[in-house]
Amino acid sequence: MAIQTILVINRSGGLVYQRDFLPSAAKLTSNEYLILAGTLQGVVAIASQIAPKSLQISAKQGAKTGSELGDATQTVPYVGSLGSSAASAADLGSFLGPDFFNESFTSWNTKGLKHVTTDQNSLFLYQTLTGLKFVAVSTQNTTNAMAVSIAENLLRKAYCLYADYVMKNPFYEPEMPIRCELFDKKLGELVAQL
Amino acid sequence: MSSSTNNTPVPSTSSKKSLKVFSDDIWKNKTAKINAELFTLTYGSIVSQLCTDYERDFAKVNNQLYSMGYNIGVRLIEDFLARTALPRCDSLARTSEVITICAFKVFLNVTPQVGNWSSNKDSFSLFLEENPLSEFVELPMDAAKELWYSNILCGVLKGALEMVQMDCDVWFVNDVLKGDQTTELRIKLNRVLKDEIPAGED
Numbered sequence A: 001m002a003i004q005t006i007l008v009i010n011r012s013g014g015l016v017y018q019r020d021f022l023p024s025a026a027k028l029t030s031n032e033y034l035i036l037a038g039t040l041q042g043v044v045a046i047a048s049q050i051a052p053k054s055l056q057i058s059a060k061q062g063a064k065t066g067s068e069l070g071d072a073t074q075t076v077p078y079v080g081s082l083g084s085s086a087a088s089a090a091d092l093g094s095f096l097g098p099d100f101f102n103e104s105f106t107s108w109n110t111k112g113l114k115h116v117t118t119d120q121n122s123l124f125l126y127q128t129l130t131g132l133k134f135v136a137v138s139t140q141n142t143t144n145a146m147a148v149s150i151a152e153n154l155l156r157k158a159y160c161l162y163a164d165y166v167m168k169n170p171f172y173e174p175e176m177p178i179r180c181e182l183f184d185k186k187l188g189e190l191v192a193q194l
Numbered sequence B: 001m002s003s004s005t006n007n008t009p010v011p012s013t014s015s016k017k018s019l020k021v022f023s024d025d026i027w028k029n030k031t032a033k034i035n036a037e038l039f040t041l042t043y044g045s046i047v048s049q050l051c052t053d054y055e056r057d058f059a060k061v062n063n064q065l066y067s068m069g070y071n072i073g074v075r076l077i078e079d080f081l082a083r084t085a086l087p088r089c090d091s092l093a094r095t096s097e098v099i100t101i102c103a104f105k106v107f108l109n110v111t112p113q114v115g116n117w118s119s120n121k122d123s124f125s126l127f128l129e130e131n132p133l134s135e136f137v138e139l140p141m142d143a144a145k146e147l148w149y150s151n152i153l154c155g156v157l158k159g160a161l162e163m164v165q166m167d168c169d170v171w172f173v174n175d176v177l178k179g180d181q182t183t184e185l186r187i188k189l190n191r192v193l194k195d196e197i198p199a200g201e202d
Helices: A030-047 A053-061 A063-073 A145-165 A181-192 B013-029 B036-053 B058-084 B092-108 B152-163
Strands: A003-009 A015-020 A115-117 A122-127 A133-138 B113-115 B123-127 B166-174 B184-192
Touching: A003 A030, A003 A145, A003 A181, A015 A030, A015 A181, A030 A122, A030 A133, A122 A145, A133 A145, A145 A181, A145 B058, B013 B058, B013 B092, B036 B058, B058 B092, B058 B152, B092 B113, B092 B123, B092 B152, B092 B184, B152 B166, B152 B184
Parallel strands: none
Antiparallel strands: A003 A015, A003 A133, A115 A122, A122 A133, B113 B123, B123 B184, B166 B184
């Protein structure tokens, strides 16, 4: 799959970063992307409010067992050497080793919107514990469990880059649009290796 | 301290063990390292410069260190979460484990002890047996009464916990630099900011 666009949405629902990777990508104006980001924030909030009746009942009956089962199914498996080849192994910012992480991890987004499939594209959404959202749009028109976990792995790596090159930049103001060249460059490398 | 640890809520030993193994692995294999002396001395030069700038008004220095720490904390939490991807803590006891076993280990390579739980389990103390910030430090006479040398740590904890929707008060109770027996840092949870928990979580 090829990644067409990556977006970062802050905790209050504003678009702070947007980048197209394919020249063929449909051109939206920055204002339209801003509206798209706001809409996504709203859809995630609505999606987390509606759940199948069966899930609601099982959650009520045994809150403890329900959440434990939930945790088991909400684990994202680690997908091999995705987006990090030997060439980049030397430079992962403050991270060490051949890759940013090497274990499966828990998804923080348990009942919000996680992916959308359309005739031409798929959209994947990764949400952090602090409310930040990373969105990837790819050029495939089917989604399977594998594609979702690849996307979540990719977006967690984007989060690692964000933590390094955006959060550690003293001139970046929280919640404001991201204008960090290093972040741009590293994200470009990450997507290019896919 | 032995008496104070008695009223610690008993966490399941298996999860504690695995958190320790998990954190050690992250620190050892997944985190870039520098010489700790560089870090200690940089912090030392910041504090001594602040003392000069504020004309030895140590209350102001404490406040400034706290607010610097806060600004670090609200950013550092992203690094911590990206690195560990730990799930949300279901209790304050779990939070205390994650802070000591994982966060302090990954960033400072020390593991403080947890103790002095309040009876309603909303506050606890961290005992820093070794404090990398104050490695080569002796406080001058005029600073020994007022200055909390490592006050930046309180700010960092406050800022980081606030970003995961926990409104806490954090302050120093004792410091070996001031001649106390232990370095004790107290964390009190005021409330969990339920409204601000991002949509899509349980």
